[in-house]
Amino acid sequence: MKPPVITRLDELETLFAGAGGQLYGGEAINQLEHALQAALAAESEGATPELIVAALLHDVGHLITGQGNDDVASGINDHHEAIGAVALEALFSEDVCQPIALHVAAKRFLCATEPGYIKRLSPASLASLNLQGGVMDALEAARFAARRHAADAVRLRRWDEVAKVPKLATPPLAHYLDIAQRVLRPASSVTP
Numbered sequence: 001m002k003p004p005v006i007t008r009l010d011e012l013e014t015l016f017a018g019a020g021g022q023l024y025g026g027e028a029i030n031q032l033e034h035a036l037q038a039a040l041a042a043e044s045e046g047a048t049p050e051l052i053v054a055a056l057l058h059d060v061g062h063l064i065t066g067q068g069n070d071d072v073a074s075g076i077n078d079h080h081e082a083i084g085a086v087a088l089e090a091l092f093s094e095d096v097c098q099p100i101a102l103h104v105a106a107k108r109f110l111c112a113t114e115p116g117y118i119k120r121l122s123p124a125s126l127a128s129l130n131l132q133g134g135v136m137d138a139l140e141a142a143r144f145a146a147r148r149h150a151a152d153a154v155r156l157r158r159w160d161e162v163a164k165v166p167k168l169a170t171p172p173l174a175h176y177l178d179i180a181q182r183v184l185r186p187a188s189s190v191t192p
């Protein structure tokens, strides 16, 4: 089956208004809160608009697949990073889509290369690690590190890890959709 393609920003609004209210797989916050917290973490670090948008949308694949809260416990990998990146290609450049595509690989990379990282993963993130290929071996880690968007994906991964705080105040979705509007591919529909 061909993965869905998002062609307008208002489709993202609709996704967040629907599936975005679902809990973020095993965490104490919902998908929209997680997305906003990740985007805020990126913005607070002075990330580029493209990377802020990548942080906002890194898990949009979960919203598209409708991942259930107990899918990971049931051994289901929804491949959300690939589905999300492909779905967003019509709207955004590689500088948005590639960090999204690589953010799961970045977790596997950090587990292999940063002492103590794996111990800091949340239980849900640790549970999905094995389904996603487990810790990278040395060759995989070297290949990952050589990719053009590897450093951005690692930054995104770190924002992903901290974006799990119940009741944290963030700017609204509209604030980040304004930033997304500014980095749309030129040929895209710009319906806000």
Ligand SMILES: [Fe+2]
Pocket (backbone or CB within 6 Å): 034, 058, 059, 160
């Ligand atoms: Fe995430």
